[in-house]
Amino acid sequence: MTRIAVIGGGKIGEALISGLLHGGHSVRDLVVAEQYEPRAEDLATEYSIRVTTIADAAEGADVIVVAVKPADVDTVLTELGKVDLDSDREQLLVSLAAGIPTTRYEARLPAGFPVVRAMPNTPMLVGQGAGVITPGRHVKRGHLELVRSVLGTVGTVTTVPETMIDAATAVSGSGPAYFFLVVEAMIDAGVALGLTRATASELVVQTMVGTAAMLTESGESATELRAAVTSPGGTTAAAVRQLERGGLRTAFYDALTAARDRSAELGVAPE
CATH class of the missing domain: 3.40.50.720 (NAD(P)-binding Rossmann-like Domain)
Structure with a gap:
């Protein structure tokens, strides 16, 4: 061994x-x-x-x-x-x-x-x-x-x-924190809408687990799976539209760029 x-x-x-x-x-x-x-x-x-x-x-x-x-x-x-x-x-x-x-x-x-x-x-x-x-x-x-x-x-x-490992660090190395933050935000929103924290937590965590399983096992891309659950004019479409208006994609791009740049900074040897 x-x-x-x-x-x-x-x-x-x-x-x-x-x-x-x-x-x-x-x-x-x-x-x-x-x-x-x-x-x-x-x-x-x-x-x-x-x-x-x-x-x-x-x-x-x-x-x-x-x-x-x-x-x-x-x-x-x-x-x-x-x-x-x-x-x-x-x-x-x-x-x-x-x-x-x-x-x-x-x-x-x-x-x-x-x-x-x-x-x-x-x-x-x-x-x-x-x-x-x-x-x-x-x-x-x-x-x-x-x-x-x-x-x-x-x-x-x-x-x-090695030229790509700082980018990979931004995506997967720091990635769990992004998902934890999304879960935290969804739970808080559920509580604000009237759910108990225990109920909101159970629903959000299992939704995350089930969604990950679908990504792993379905063979379909995230884009395809999102489109399948987003009915025209429905509740999901309204929520996704609001997330897009809030700059979700730009926020993630900026966040991962900051993580990549910080990873590169950490590799600079001290004087």
Whole structure:
């Protein structure tokens, strides 16, 4: 079994750990590095996983997953510099840190060390993630297949060129927050129209679940499905017309553009 070291026990690191365990990975082959002691204790209790230092976690791991905030990446690389990393034995690093390019890692790791940049999203916590990966200069086909097999236990995996990963981050990496916001807004609107919050929540959440299932299973596009439920002159048509008047499409375009640009900003190395 592939030995995986997760550096960083925050939300995205925990989501990966949880997803891997639910996907059949053994806790014996997982280790996490988390410096904040209360958080480390929580992870050890919740998942029965070994929590240790960055250097100890990386030593002997087949896959080193960096799941920290972008501002903490250089600290992680400094700690990894204390480890006898070996690209010849097929060790590789997978970065989940938003915005950080593969070249930033390659400049600090041993020559030829393979780096795969990845951007998952939090639905991997329930095995329904939508992740994208992009290979660094020293990545071989076997490395990509290994990363696909690891992340594939928690959702889908799509390969994109690194020039497109900031855009993919804006779409899927940040995407769950957009849907949560839409659900929140619909529930609030339902309450304003007189429904109890419990009823509005139940109706909105199941509508979202059912709609996602239709998109996945029907074979039809979102445009086709929307048209099918929008009868001329009906209630849905009135609602969609109002959303269009409110600039829904423009708002989403502007939001995703802002997310993409911020992802790119995060990748600029500090002076």
